[in-house]
Amino acid sequence: MESIGIYEAKSRLSQLVERAEAGHEVVITRHGRPAAKLVPARLRGTADRKAIMDEIRAFSRSIKLKRKLTVRELRAAIEWGRR
Numbered sequence: 842m843e844s845i846g847i848y849e850a851k852s853r854l855s856q857l858v859e860r861a862e863a864g865h866e867v868v869i870t871r872h873g874r875p876a877a878k879l880v881p882a883r884l885r886g887t888a889d890r891k892a893i894m895d896e897i898r899a900f901s902r903s904i905k906l907k908r909k910l911t912v913r914e915l916r917a918a919i920e921w922g923r924r
Contacts, residue, residue, distance in 0.1 A: 842865075842866050842867070842868060843860070843865065843866070843867045843868070844867070844868045844869075844870055844875075845857070845867055845868070845869060845870065846869075846870050846871075846873075847869055847870065847871050847876060850867075850869045850879075857879055858879070860879075861879050861880060861881050861882075862881060863881075864881050865881075866878060866879065866880045866881075867879040893919055894915050894919070897910070897915050897918055897919070898910070898915070
């Protein structure tokens with residue numbers, strides 16, 4: 842994974858975005874410490890959502906919830922996880 846200082850990243854942003862579009866990840870540092878990560882944008886399709894919900898259901902089974910989660914609760918958990 843490539844690492845680049847914030848000052849240089851500002852001057853090479855277009856090039857870094859092109860690299861991200863090609864599937865590369867770049868860590869942007871400030872004073873030598875990681876500050877942000879530029880990653881490829883991925884549009885999530887129905888299959889991805891189903892996989893996420895399956896993972897949440899498996900997790901809920903693993904922690905032995907007292908009741909099953911509703912679809913609304915699963916969606917709320919997914920949204921909470923995106924924050």
